[in-house]
Amino acid sequence: MRCEICGKRIVGKPIKTKIDSSVMDVCKECSRFGKVQREPRKPRKSPVKRRPARSRGPEPIYEVVEDYGKIIRAERESRGWSREDLAERINEKVSVINRIESERMEPDIKLAKKLERLLNIQLLEKFEGDETDKIEAGGFRGATIGDIARIKRS
Structure with a gap:
């Protein structure tokens, strides 16, 4: 060299x-x-042996219930809170509360859980359907082009 x-x-x-x-x-x-x-130092091997992370299985799928805006508004009003009070208690903007109560915006899972804990209401329900069981069992197969072609022929 x-x-x-x-x-x-x-x-x-x-x-x-x-x-x-x-x-x-x-x-x-x-x-x-x-x-x-x-020269960069070579990383030393850690003397602590680490265990592999355990799998807890598939995460449950949640959906927000129908009429969530009415449920939230009714509970908020029964406690005598304004929209500003509720927004302050869950660290969100008042505009978010307005949109959720008027059902122009559906709360995400994290926000729905905050509202459930604070207002002691149920906004989330586990999604249970036949397709989720098939997917978990490994038996679900989506439609293929061949399936669609067969449908059109008949």
């Missing part, structure tokens, strides 16, 4: 040196023109 500055033949390992924002392999004499770069 040759020095990238002077061109001399380098015997042994070259010295990585940063010169004007470029890292070069240079000889010992030319390394004084820049900053010598250290």
Whole structure:
């Protein structure tokens, strides 16, 4: 290997040196023109043995119940809270509460769980259907082009 500055033949390992924002392999004499770069340390093996993460199985699928806006509004009003009070208690904007109560926006799962805990109501229900059982069992197969072609022929 040759020095990238002077061109001399380098015997042994070259010295990585940063010169004007470029890292070069240079000889010992030319390394004084820049900053010598250290080799990154090799990570040591951890003496602690780690266990593989356990799988808990498939996560349940939740859906927001119908008339969620009416349920939230009724409970909020029964407690005598304004929309501003509710928004402050769950750290959300008042506009979000307005849209949820008017059902122009469906709350995501995280927000629905916050509302459930605070208002002691049920907004989420587990989605249970025949298709989820088939998917979990590995027996579900989506429609293929061949299935569609057969449907059109009949």
